[in-house]
Amino acid sequence: MTSRYEVHEHDVLIIGAGGAGLRAAIEALSQGVRVGIVCKSLLGKAHTVMAEGGIAAAMANVDTSDDWRAHFRDTMRGGKFLNNWRMAQLHAQEAPERVRELEQWGALFDRTEDGNILQRAFGGHTFKRLCHVGDRTGLEMIRTLQDRGVHLGIDVYMECTITRLLKDGNRVAGAFGYWREQGRFVVFRAKSVVICTGGIGKAWKITSNSWEYTGDGMALAYEAGADLMDMEFVQFHPTGMVWPPGVQGILVTEAVRGEGGILRNKNGERFMERYDPKKLELSTRDVVARSIYTEVRENRGTEHGGAYLDISHKPADYVKRKLPSMYHQFLELADVDITREPMEVGPTCHYMMGGIRVDAETAQTSIPGLFAAGEAAVGLHGANRLGGNSLSDLLVFGRRAGLAAAEHARGTETPTIDYSHIDESVQQMLAPFERLDGEGPYAIHSDLQTTMQGLVGIFRCEEDLRRALSEIETLKERAARVHVEGSRLFNPGWHLVWDLHSMLTIAEAVTRSALARRESRGAHSRIDYPALDDAWGKKHNVVVRNAGTMTLVEAPVLEMPDDLKQLLAEDSGAK
Amino acid sequence: MAEVPFAEATLQIFRGNREDGKTVDYRVPLVPGMVVLDALHWVQSHQAPDLAVRWNCKAGKCGSCSAEVNGRPRLTCKTRMDSLPLDQPITIFPMKAFPVIKDLVTDVSWNFSVNRKIPPFQPRAGVVWKMDQRDVDRVQEFRKCIECFLCQNVCHVLRDHGKQEQFGGPRFFVRTASLEMHPLDGVSRAHVLKEELGIGLCNITKCCTEVCPEDIHITDNAIIPLKERVVDEFYDPLLRLVRKIRSAKKI
Incomplete structure (x- = not known):
């Protein structure tokens, strides 16, 4: 049987080579264990490369009053207190050291006058806190981590998709997948597995996310028996491109607002004065996204259904230096010169606050040996993520996951793999070629995107969510009969079949959780329950697989120690 | 539109x-x-x-x-x-x-194997982590590279002469420049440039610069200064001696 696939062995297997995966790999390697990292794309193309604005870390290089306490407080407030307080604390405390480490590995950040790392303002952050490289911070970060990892000696398996986690009894034993290039199957045997696969934006039509963002890791963990949590909290970034049609959803960095960009409606009104007079454009993303959406819905939107975002009052040289990729993006794709005229922007599906439930200290899931970090994991961001907290999340919890995964591997015997599970997976993967009728996967994917965009978007209600659930059910039936043309050699149609399976699973988890939470909090806005509800503020929705069926259970929000409660009660000392 | x-x-x-x-x-x-x-x-x-x-x-x-x-x-x-x-x-x-x-x-895997030959960033001993924006700007140009490999694709040393064994290609000269000109880096990569990346094979036709979607001045700002470094290191005995004595700070 083994002739049908190759087998690789590692102490720690990391799935996903974005910021979290690479940081986990570097940490695990430094513990002296054998590390393999699998990614769906080529190395260095993961979604982190698209992060623009910066890394939030209370280094106090620009605003000297900043410290971890202020960062903790901003993160908890931004997340509407649904965050795992311990993760928010660890994150705020450790982020500055993680940034310094990047610099010591060769990353080159923009500088202050006195030669330190420069920090910029961002939504929801009380102080100037985002360490950045113009508007291409993510590229700098991934290149630095990638080269560090490669030179330390990680084994990288590029263009490989994992479709199943393997278990030995209750603990993790490895993973099964296929090479995208040749279509051959591959088995990884590992004592620890770390999931760093990012989010699920591709289930929506208008998204800033790339094709890779199909919720794979969350679906893998769920199917292996781990818990998902807070899945109703999907972040719509307030500013994506809206015109021309082909570029719809492409991200317009929050750094435009951080650098002084102003939002106006078609009447020239600075509408954020009505929604958040204090923070204006630098309010949290959930608030700004809802504000733009509301302006458009009430017929004050721009020609193509967005808002104007204007930075042209700043000197042209400054705009080109601080926002170079925005300048080129608009000039080349939309014929708009942002140094002279406003951009048209509107909300775009951007980030998943929910994800795989993990322990704050070790990033371990409920399955021994299975870890998760970054966007795939849940906890740090609560009901709404602050801009810049994602890159720091990747570094802080990527490192913690890598460390704990290496420790777990050192204290564990090599697991045994049940080859009957592999045979089952092989059959499952080949079935779409063997069906003679059935439709292709592209139309099903497109219909899923329409459903999620229309019914599980920024504003939600019971009727829409119920309809979405029934549509997802129909889509699942269609997906079960999907047919694929061609061979297994680099076949995107075939690749989409499994991605679609993951997207449908996670889309259902999002919809069920959104239906259950009868309140509005952070990124989850119910028009039928428009207010915060204190009772809901004390609990999470947890999604578990129960006898093959998706089930929701409630779990209490962790109680915070008194000193941190005290911290939150204090005024932030805002400017 | x-x-x-x-x-x-x-x-x-x-x-x-x-x-x-x-x-x-x-x-x-x-x-x-x-x-x-x-x-x-x-x-x-x-x-x-x-x-x-x-x-x-x-x-x-x-x-x-x-x-x-x-x-x-x-x-x-x-x-x-x-x-x-x-x-x-x-x-x-x-x-x-x-x-x-x-x-x-x-199949672009060859590029990833070239990258492994380039010694990574290594800070000078006892370095203070302060830098001027001016010095950083110079290097950030190289760090804009998105690894599309279009420069590799048009370089005639690779495209027409197939010298993948001896030559690293523009992408990896840009990469090397980003390390060599890092204000706090303490390693010389001149030997690697000459022996492993074959920088001498480049005859400055600028095809790479023309196709770069990030507008990196590959030839003028990366390749030519690196060629000069190789010349200084290997063909200027006096300079080499002075360098050795002073273990000089890198330019």
């Missing part, structure tokens, strides 16, 4: 693999602002579900979707359909300098 004078365009796409291939024509409806990658996706979802294309961000930030459009190496996500002559078929071929895997997807 300019009005599109045609309702449809014809894409003439290379379909095939390592052994064999031919072009196939596909008709694609045009929408305003459409880029070539959008058109390829349309073909994928409506006509050829197994058409192999690499892409990720669709925003010019990841460098995955390189191909040769009407004979010109481009990022397909940044090539607007309305910038091409639409009264004739638009030809789309994979990058020529790399072996084809399938359709527009090529």
Whole structure:
């Protein structure tokens, strides 16, 4: 049987080579264990490369009053207190050291006058806190981590998709997948597995996310028996491109607002004065996204259904230096010169606050040996993520996951793999070629995107969510009969079949959780329950697989120690 | 946005693999602002579900979707359909300098093996982590590189002469420059440049600079200064001696 696939062995297997995966790999390697990292794309193309604005870390290089306490407080407030307080604390405390480490590995950040790392303002952050490289911070970060990892000696398996986690009894034993290039199957045997696969934006039509963002890791963990949590909290970034049609959803960095960009409606009104007079454009993303959406819905939107975002009052040289990729993006794709005229922007599906439930200290899931970090994991961001907290999340919890995964591997015997599970997976993967009728996967994917965009978007209600659930059910039936043309050699149609399976699973988890939470909090806005509800503020929705069926259970929000409660009660000392 | 004078365009796409291939024509409806990658996706979802294309961000930030459009190496996500002559078929071929895997997807793994030869950043001993923006600016130009490998694709040392064994190519001179000119780096890569990356083979035709979607001045700002370093290190005995004595700070 083994002739049908190759087998690789590692102490720690990391799935996903974005910021979290690479940081986990570097940490695990430094513990002296054998590390393999699998990614769906080529190395260095993961979604982190698209992060623009910066890394939030209370280094106090620009605003000297900043410290971890202020960062903790901003993160908890931004997340509407649904965050795992311990993760928010660890994150705020450790982020500055993680940034310094990047610099010591060769990353080159923009500088202050006195030669330190420069920090910029961002939504929801009380102080100037985002360490950045113009508007291409993510590229700098991934290149630095990638080269560090490669030179330390990680084994990288590029263009490989994992479709199943393997278990030995209750603990993790490895993973099964296929090479995208040749279509051959591959088995990884590992004592620890770390999931760093990012989010699920591709289930929506208008998204800033790339094709890779199909919720794979969350679906893998769920199917292996781990818990998902807070899945109703999907972040719509307030500013994506809206015109021309082909570029719809492409991200317009929050750094435009951080650098002084102003939002106006078609009447020239600075509408954020009505929604958040204090923070204006630098309010949290959930608030700004809802504000733009509301302006458009009430017929004050721009020609193509967005808002104007204007930075042209700043000197042209400054705009080109601080926002170079925005300048080129608009000039080349939309014929708009942002140094002279406003951009048209509107909300775009951007980030998943929910994800795989993990322990704050070790990033371990409920399955021994299975870890998760970054966007795939849940906890740090609560009901709404602050801009810049994602890159720091990747570094802080990527490192913690890598460390704990290496420790777990050192204290564990090599697991045994049940080859009957592999045979089952092989059959499952080949079935779409063997069906003679059935439709292709592209139309099903497109219909899923329409459903999620229309019914599980920024504003939600019971009727829409119920309809979405029934549509997802129909889509699942269609997906079960999907047919694929061609061979297994680099076949995107075939690749989409499994991605679609993951997207449908996670889309259902999002919809069920959104239906259950009868309140509005952070990124989850119910028009039928428009207010915060204190009772809901004390609990999470947890999604578990129960006898093959998706089930929701409630779990209490962790109680915070008194000193941190005290911290939150204090005024932030805002400017 | 300019009005599109045609309702449809014809894409003439290379379909095939390592052994064999031919072009196939596909008709694609045009929408305003459409880029070539959008058109390829349309073909994928409506006509050829197994058409192999690499892409990720669709925003010019990841460098995955390189191909040769009407004979010109481009990022397909940044090539607007309305910038091409639409009264004739638009030809789309994979990058020529790399072996084809399938359709527009090529085997670029060689690049990753070249990168491993370059000694990583290593700070000078006792360094203070302060830098001037001016010094950083110079290096950030190189660090804008999105690894689309278009410069590798057009470099005649690789494309026409196939010297992959002896030569690193423009991408990795840019990479080396980003390390060599890092204000706090303490390693010399002159030996690697000369012996392993074969920088002497480059005869400064600037083809790489012309195709760079990030507008990096590859030849003037990276390759020429690196060539000078190699000359200083290997062919100027006096300078070499002075350097050795002073273990001088790098420029």
